[in-house]
Amino acid sequence: MTTTTALPASTPSAPVDPSRWPDVARVPNVPLRAAAAARVLRRVAARRGLRVDLPGGRTLQPAPPGAPVLRLHRPRAFLHRVGESGLIGFGESYQAGEWDSPDLVALLTELATAPHTLVPPGTQWLRRLYVQRPPAAEVPTARNARRNVHRHYDLSNDLFALFLDRTMTYSSAIFPTGPDGAPLATRDGLPAAQHRKIDRLLDLAAVGPGTRLLEIGTGWGELALRAAARGARVVSLTLSEEQLALARRRIADAGHTDRVQVRLCDYRAAEGRYDAVVSVEMIEAVGRPFWPRYFATLDRVLAPGGRVALQAITMPHERMLASSSTYTWILKYVFPGGQIPSLRAIEETAARHTRLRVTHADTWGPHYAQTLRLWRERFAEHSPEVAALGFDEVFRRMWELYLAYSEAGFRTGYLDVHQVLLTREEAGR
Template identity: 75%
Template structure:
């Protein structure tokens, strides 16, 4: 059977007949071709249906069909997967696996009253979602990242632009006033759990930045290289300590706003923000800092990234990175797999593991990991605050020209990421590297 574009809903097919369909997005087939297209393949769809039922029974997931009938019943209070168009859902999952699962959500084929709870349940043991006896099929079923998204100098700028150049106004809608798009570090309670709220997010972002600058030893007169500017808050924070900062970005939108913020704060003489690939960094610096940028580099380019850190670091200097990490066995298993996140959110990237950081640095540079500080639970709370803010302001997101498929894509991205940190599958750490003495 060939792929088909889903036809318009008929008069008889009303929201009352299909709960949740009232929120069905209108899919632009030009902008979202793989969301508009429903794959064929009845055999694969049948296999996907059996797999979903198996996973739901094992995890205690309630799967609901149109009209409220349960496909798989679970205990009261269990996370709910509500299928608005079961046939389309199973065809997409059968053809595309987790990419199909994500595209099915973008298309409105399924919903959940608590998306994060559902994804957290699924993320508890992702390696077991497919039965072990069938996992060998991944080598034929899994897609590989396209060469056009590999992190070459030519592709890297385009990859960055696809996410960070969406619109500064979009990011302003859900980030705090520091415009910091990385994990915060919150105060903790007596049990060590982060105490997070929107009113405290700005201070929590400053706490994160200050800890990284302390780790790098940034103070008066320090020469600092920042790889990955964001919207300039770290560079500003370093400048207030008396440092001189060169900050590199590939995002024109970030460059424009970061320069404006630096000038408004009166630090244009101390902070130089450049549109520049990390590979082209020059000069010598007492401290090199980079916050959640190494994830965008891509595995083939990890050696040159760490070699760049080593090359520009002055004798006695310190490198401080903040990096999102995943378990090393999962990195090895998924390194060449094209995922929904890569396709729609962060093209060209790959999360590292602690072992990958240590091994790459040791194999290609004189740098060695000296300290590690992990904050995974804090990232879950940071993402929760962003997600709540984003969903509360969907009207303003639409006013910026982003359609409902985009809304659902970003809701899924933020909830998916939050779930990863809530289960511990993902972590975030600040890492200090210095040269061997």
């Protein structure tokens, strides 16, 4: 049985508001599960070579020099949270200030490497004690999707402007590469890298003068602007009112209102026929049950001879299947209703439900790790401005963890990002 014990606030400087963060303010009392979590922590630290620092200058056990550090400020609260809800509790414990690390990305990268090996063999059944299914209110139906989008993308345009570059592009960039193939990522080079990504997608979709282009997922309008500059006529769909307002303003300022329409519209309600469809990191919000409808929509609106260019965050197929019904910390706090596909799932869903076929795919995972690094560094530098916008310390720690966790996922290959071209074999050809 789970009971609740009232414990002191996580940090004297920033007490947790229980009305805003009920599950962060609440510390569970689950002694047996906490004891099991302590055994798992000791095993993970030994197998992964982590240093676990405890209050009073103690360490959990010896660790090699240079080991990633998990610094526990309140071990009891940490163990009870992890014991009750696994990785959700791990994230909530960070939000509460109960643990940190001098190099958060290094720690999370180690934990994200082969994550299925963290729990001892023979004890996987214990996951049933804490793994939850996503709540019905967050399943991205036509009714719920707008609310899911609102919770993330309508936080504040000013917030996103603090850590994105001047293009206001919130997806992986593509950087130049060095002789070893590694991305050469610098902050000054981020706008050009975002344009390189956008231009590559527009090239995949063969967007040029006179192209009728549908964009599903407007963002803040940069792709639509570059397509209009090529002479295309663009219809762009979004469910974010904040993005809608700023994208329209940017398009007007650039003098492209005659070429670009931005509509507040669900992808399922898309109308018209288009020579090209482009969608950048939007499929992750569609949800696995609705992937057939998403691809059917692409097929329905695509004119004969048309091309679809997608940019999608992906994960290995077996990991996708294993996690597709699991409620995670990211889903609870950052991207409600989301589901990351695999490249295989994209290929199979399109082939099973439409006439579209994947004809080309490129992978850019290391570039996303570097993009996230630049965003994370800017977010940390602008922490006072984030606070001035009204976001409390729990929120700021939540975003620190989200950006670092995502970066670690791409560094390890647990996550990837693909640019995919889909074309249609026309009847009679």
